Amino acid sequence: MYKDILTQLGLSNSESIIYECLLKNGQSTVGEIIKKTPLKRGVAYNILANLAKKDLILERKIKVGGRKEKVAHFIPNHPEKLRGYLENKKNLLDKVENTLNANLPSLVSDFNLVSGKPGVRFFEGIEGVKKVISDTLINNAKKEILAFSDVGSYIKYLKTWNTNYYAPKRRELNISEKVIIPDKPAALDYMNDYIKNPQSDKLTDILFINHKLYTFKTEINIYENKVSFVTFSQKAHIGVIVENEEIFNTLSALFNLIWETKKK
Numbered sequence: 001m002y003k004d005i006l007t008q009l010g011l012s013n014s015e016s017i018i019y020e021c022l023l024k025n026g027q028s029t030v031g032e033i034i035k036k037t038p039l040k041r042g043v044a045y046n047i048l049a050n051l052a053k054k055d056l057i058l059e060r061k062i063k064v065g066g067r068k069e070k071v072a073h074f075i076p077n078h079p080e081k082l083r084g085y086l087e088n089k090k091n092l093l094d095k096v097e098n099t100l101n102a103n104l105p106s107l108v109s110d111f112n113l114v115s116g117k118p119g120v121r122f123f124e125g126i127e128g129v130k131k132v133i134s135d136t137l138i139n140n141a142k143k144e145i146l147a148f149s150d151v152g153s154y155i156k157y158l159k160t161w162n163t164n165y166y167a168p169k170r171r172e173l174n175i176s177e178k179v180i181i182p183d184k185p186a187a188l189d190y191m192n193d194y195i196k197n198p199q200s201d202k203l204t205d206i207l208f209i210n211h212k213l214y215t216f217k218t219e220i221n222i223y224e225n226k227v228s229f230v231t232f233s234q235k236a237h238i239g240v241i242v243e244n245e246e247i248f249n250t251l252s253a254l255f256n257l258i259w260e261t262k263k264k
Contacts, residue, residue: 001020002016002019002020002023003016003017003020006019006020006082009082009085009086009089010085010086010089012047012050014039014043014047015047015050015051017037017038017039018033018037018039018044018047018048018051019051019056019057019076021033021036021037022057022074022075022076023076023079026075026076027060027073027074027075028073028074029071029072029073029074030044030045030048030072030074033048033074048074054085055077055081055084055085056076056077056081056082056085057074057075057076057077058074058075058076058077059072059073059074059075060072060073060074060075061073101138101139104139119241119242119243119244120240120241120242120243121240121241122238122239122240123238123239123240123241124236124237124238124239125237126157126158126237128237128238128239129157129158129230129237129238129239130158130161131239132228132229132230132239132240132241133158133166133219133221133228133230133239134166135226135228135241136170136175136221136223136228137166137169137170137173137175139224139226140173140175140223140224141224142223142224143173143174143175143176144175144176144177144223145175145176145177145178145179145221145222145223146177146178146179146221146222146223146251146252146255146256146259147177147178147179147180147219147220147221147222148179148180148216148218148219148220148255149179149180149181149219149220150181150182150184150187150216150217150218150219150232151181151182151184151186151187151190151191152182152184152185152186152187152190152211153217153232154219154232155186155187155190156232157232157237159190167194170203171203174203175203176203176204176205177203177204177205178205178206178207178255178259179204179205179206179207180207180209180255180258180259180262181206181207181208181209182208182209182210182211182214182215182216183208183209183210183211184211187208187211188208191206207258207259207262207263209262217231217232217233218230218231218232219232220251222248222251222252222255225243225244225245225248226241226242226243226248227241227242227244227247227248227251228240228241228242229242
């Protein structure tokens with residue numbers, strides 16, 4: 001009855017069987033459990049030990065009849081303990097995710113070296129776009145970003161997120177940015193307010209270009225041997241991260257050519 005729910009929470013098939021047996025029958029010995037389940041005695045003992053470690057059951061030694069030795073009885077803890085078990089799993093997964101994020105660049109680099117292919121990752125939707133842009137903060141040992149940014153389109157979808165998360169986080173991590181921006185009125189207004197923050201002014205160097213002559217609706221970030229692309233079309237929000245030294249060097253050179261030419 002509860003097996004599917006318990007296995008979805010992360011319990012094994014055997015753990016689910018025994019936990020449900022104890023829920024329905026209450027305090028039981030191993031002998032009583034194996035009579036009511038398809039499990040063998042040795043397996044049942046191992047599973048009971050696992051459930052006790054997860055704080056889902058208790059073990060009590062009780063004298064039975066005229067026996068001198070106490071017999072182990074197993075009792076289910078309150079089902080609310082399942083919530084605590086789930087929280088522990090979530091915390092563990094968060095730690096694993098952080099470890100993966102820290103090591104993923106090295107894993108991808110090794111893969112690229114062996115395969116000879118650039119590492120390419122695709123993302124969809126606003127949340128996917130946020131992940132692509134956030135990668136400039138998570139994996140950026142050089143603490144530098146070169147960017148082409150259609151800020152006018154960017155703020156339609158990410159203004160609050162940028163103000164509350166991305167911009168403060170970039171300042172906290174002391175990551176500098178050179179950014180080329182089409183001079184749409186909305187972009188000029190937003191950036192005028194943005195650079196009023198003293199720290200943003202120190203970390204952000206801006207080159208405005210004529211939006212009528214040079215128009216684009218993308219965010220291109222060049223950083224740490226990667227180039228990421230994000231679209232701001234009403235039809236779809238798509239993000240791509242490409243990790244390849246040659247592509248990174250080429251886009252960096254192109255950016256610097258435009259930057260130096262226009263700055264003069």
